[in-house]
Amino acid sequence: xxxxxxxxxxxxxxxxxxxxxxxxxxxxxxxxxxxxxxxxxxxxxxxxxxxxxxxxxxxxxxxxxxxxxxxxxxxxxxxxxxxxxxxxxxxxxxxxxxxxxxxxxxxxxxxxxxxxxx
Ligand code: FES
Numbered sequence: 001x002x003x004x005x006x007x008x009x010x011x012x013x014x015x016x017x018x019x020x021x022x023x024x025x026x027x028x029x030x031x032x033x034x035x036x037x038x039x040x041x042x043x044x045x046x047x048x049x050x051x052x053x054x055x056x057x058x059x060x061x062x063x064x065x066x067x068x069x070x071x072x073x074x075x076x077x078x079x080x081x082x083x084x085x086x087x088x089x090x091x092x093x094x095x096x097x098x099x100x101x102x103x104x105x106x107x108x109x110x111x112x113x114x115x116x117x118x
Pocket of ligand 1: 040041042043044045046047048049050051074100101102103
């Protein structure tokens with residue numbers, strides 16, 4: 001069961017369990033269910049306001065995450081990921097440091113999500 005720690009300098013860190021095996025809940029939904037004030041607007045991968053930095057912790061090695069074209073485009077447009085970084089992630093099957101909380105569905109790794117608050 002993955003542990004997700006939400007971190008923001010203005011708030012105390014909060015760690016929650018993601019539901020094991022569901023693979024349907026986004027980080028934004030998990031945050032909202034736990035009253036964590038992640039900044040967001042569209043909720044549909046269009047605006048980029050929910051961009052979060054992801055750190056992988058624990059002893060499970062992170063797997064590459066498939067980013068949909070829409071998420072790649074938005075992360076590039078808001079300057080979070082360069083074209084070179086995107087190519088490196090694809091070639092080396094590495095996870096992205098930046099994700100859109102409304103699109104990111106965690107797997108089994110324990111992660112820290114650094115977010116901007118509402
Ligand atoms: S809320 Fe708009 S991209 Fe996530």
